Amino acid sequence: MNQWEVFVMDMSELAEGKDLEISIRTLNPGKQKYTYKHVRAQVSSTLDKFPDQLQVRMGRGQLSQAKFSIKVIEEIRRLPPQYS
Amino acid sequence: MSKISAPRSNREFIEACVKAGDAVRIKQEVDWENEAGAIVRRACELGAAAPFMEKIKDYPGFSYFGAPLSTYRRMAISLGMDPASSLPEIGKEYLKRTNSEPIAPVLVDRKDAPCKENILMGADVDLCKLPVPLVHDGDGGRYVGTWHAVVTKHPVRGDVNWGMYRQMMFDGRTMSGAVFPFSDLGKQLSEYYLPRGLSCPFATAIGLSPLAAMAACAPSPIPEPELVGMLSGEPARLVKCETNDLEVPADAEIIIEGEICPDYKVEEGPFGEYTGYRTSPRDFRVTFRVNCITYRNNATMTISNMGVPQDEGQLLRSFSLGLELEKLLRSQGIPVTGVYMHPRSTHHMMIVGVKPAYTGIAQQIAQLAFGSKLGPWFHMVMVVDDQTDIYNWDEVYHAFCTRCHPENGIHIYRNTTGTPLYPFATPHERKYSIGSKVLFDCLWPVDWDKTNDVPTLVSFKNVYPKDIQERVLANWESYGYPQVK
Ligand SMILES: Cc1cc2nc3c(=O)[nH]c(=O)nc-3n(C[C@H](O)[C@H](O)[C@H](O)COP(=O)(O)O)c2cc1C
Numbered sequence: 001m002n003q004w005e006v007f008v009m010d011m012s013e014l015a016e017g018k019d020l021e022i023s024i025r026t027l028n029p030g031k032q033k034y035t036y037k038h039v040r041a042q043v044s045s046t047l048d049k050f051p052d053q054l055q056v057r058m059g060r061g062q063l064s065q066a067k068f069s070i071k072v073i074e075e076i077r078r079l080p081p082q083y084s
Numbered sequence: 085m086s087k088i089s090a091p092r093s094n095r096e097f098i099e100a101c102v103k104a105g106d107a108v109r110i111k112q113e114v115d116w117e118n119e120a121g122a123i124v125r126r127a128c129e130l131g132a133a134a135p136f137m138e139k140i141k142d143y144p145g146f147s148y149f150g151a152p153l154s155t156y157r158r159m160a161i162s163l164g165m166d167p168a169s170s171l172p173e174i175g176k177e178y179l180k181r182t183n184s185e186p187i188a189p190v191l192v193d194r195k196d197a198p199c200k201e202n203i204l205m206g207a208d209v210d211l212c213k214l215p216v217p218l219v220h221d222g223d224g225g226r227y228v229g230t231w232h233a234v235v236t237k238h239p240v241r242g243d244v245n246w247g248m249y250r251q252m253m254f255d256g257r258t259m260s261g262a263v264f265p266f267s268d269l270g271k272q273l274s275e276y277y278l279p280r281g282l283s284c285p286f287a288t289a290i291g292l293s294p295l296a297a298m299a300a301c302a303p304s305p306i307p308e309p310e311l312v313g314m315l316s317g318e319p320a321r322l323v324k325c326e327t328n329d330l331e332v333p334a335d336a337e338i339i340i341e342g343e344i345c346p347d348y349k350v351e352e353g354p355f356g357e358y359t360g361y362r363t364s365p366r367d368f369r370v371t372f373r374v375n376c377i378t379y380r381n382n383a384t385m386t387i388s389n390m391g392v393p394q395d396e397g398q399l400l401r402s403f404s405l406g407l408e409l410e411k412l413l414r415s416q417g418i419p420v421t422g423v424y425m426h427p428r429s430t431h432h433m434m435i436v437g438v439k440p441a442y443t444g445i446a447q448q449i450a451q452l453a454f455g456s457k458l459g460p461w462f463h464m465v466m467v468v469d470d471q472t473d474i475y476n477w478d479e480v481y482h483a484f485c486t487r488c489h490p491e492n493g494i495h496i497y498r499n500t501t502g503t504p505l506y507p508f509a510t511p512h513e514r515k516y517s518i519g520s521k522v523l524f525d526c527l528w529p530v531d532w533d534k535t536n537d538v539p540t541l542v543s544f545k546n547v548y549p550k551d552i553q554e555r556v557l558a559n560w561e562s563y564g565y566p567q568v569k
Binding site for chain 2: 007009023025030031032033034035036037038057059060061062063078079080082083
């Protein structure tokens with residue numbers, strides 16, 4: 001199980017039941033902790049619905065009480081090829 | 085000029101600070117996640133010695149140096165002065181040095197550049213190999229650049245710019261940063277690179293000599309490599325980058341080379357800021373792609389922890405902004421006694437002492453200051469007369485509360501350039517960097533009759549004859565009072 005975190009301005013950004021395109025950062029321990037991936041994912045407030053866990057912070061870094069499970073469908077590479 | 089003996093590298097600076105009792109060596113292991121940041125923050129809030137953290141969790145061989153210039157004592161040490169020097173003395177020295185002849189940097193060979201001791205290229209490049217700290221809990225990311233210089237060069241004019249623009253690690257090869265459109269780098273990007281869709285080579289230098297760091301965040305028009313030379317009295321030692329033709333300080337601890345992408349942006353923030361809040365919204369900001377990392381053996385990463393006063397964001401910036409504004413006013417022939425920004429104002433208030441030589445002098449000062457390149461960084465100007473000690477807040481506050489006319493003395497300027505960092509600004513103003521400013525004119529109007537209209541200041545210094553003052557001072561202890569220090 002992986003642990004992730006997302007920043008939102010409004011909880012409505014985490015709509016359930018549809019594919020979302022979001023930047024999430026890993027909270028798994030180790031040197032990669034807090035690095036981001038841009039992904040397509042689904043989230044659910046039912047904590048055992050999806051394999052990974054998602055924690056939420058608001059716009060100024062405040063930790064939200066809300067918890068989600070998350071399924072990362074794919075990593076989206078937005079980086080133009082010349083920088084790879 | 086007498087020979088200056090200022091620390092030439094971050095290592096020499098740490099040594100000098102330890103020797104003076106202004107840095108502590110922390111031998112026990114410190115976590116890069118919050119713990120190091122919390123130590124630096126507490127040191128700033130206590131005005132304590134700078135923490136030199138020699139052992140970092142997960143990162144053997146690396147160390148941290150925090151709060152490098154968050155006290156006037158360390159600022160004096162960085163300039164090679166007596167640590168006990170007063171603020172006006174440090175200010176005078178800064179003005180003397182920065183008004184001297186520019187000293188050009190020298191280019192040294194790679195083999196003489198400690199920053200080349202380790203080189204990561206290609207698939208080895210990974211920012212996670214550096215002990216990038218999570219400075220405050222709840223920050224948008226781990227910040228690579230909090231006390232550093234982002235080096236760039238204008239491709240046509242050749243102007244070199246070193247600027248301290250915060251940089252967050254997005255992933256192992258990507259950083260994003262807050263580069264404001266009115267900054268030198270912001271202008272370089274919008275003027276040249278972005279319209280052409282070209283990437284802009286950059287190099288981030290971390291663990292600089294304190295005067296190189298001071299130059300990177302000084303709002304001076306002098307190119308930073310020359311400014312470092314003027315501040316330290318000798319040429320800055322530079323070396324060529326590995327992957328672009330920029331030149332970086334050879335004695336820096338860590339160099340990160342890469343390109344700023346014109347067509348790719350990732351999120352940055354939120355982050356603890358110099359105002360003492362996390363204010364600016366998380367946003368898609370200037371994005372830096374990393375191509376190479378070089379670093380010294382046993383490299384030290386420097387950390388400035390912005391938050392409530394006082395850290396470098398307030399102390400050093402108040403110092404250099406105030407003095408650069410003083411230069412500006414003097415260059416216009418305005419008879420100022422000085423300019424001071426109190427660090428507790430988070431450099432939002434410029435206090436100016438001036439001889440009230442003519443009507444409107446306070447407005448002239450405010451318009452020059454607000455209209456200058458430095459204007460977006462502060463929003464209050466308070467003008468007091470030449471009899472008021474600008475460094476003494478009690479005197480300034482008294483002048484403000486008694487001489488500033490609520491209708492005639494307060495002037496508001498609307499729709500000026502702002503930044504997303506102003507805590508009082510509305511969400512709309514932050515989003516579009518819309519500012520507003522205010523002048524507090526605490527001068528007696530020039531058209532008041534000096535004898536009959538201007539109130540007399542009733543103070544020991546002002547109302548008693550000199551001989552009485554001298555007698556009272558001479559007899560003070562024999563009256564039964566303890567000695568006044
Ligand atoms: C610790 C510290 C962090 C700073 N971070 C930023 C920043 O993220 N963005 C910015 O535009 N200026 C920042 N500044 C202020 C700039 O360093 C300063 O304006 C400098 O003169 C570079 O600006 P210029 O390009 O206009 O000369 C910071 C200053 C300090 C002391």
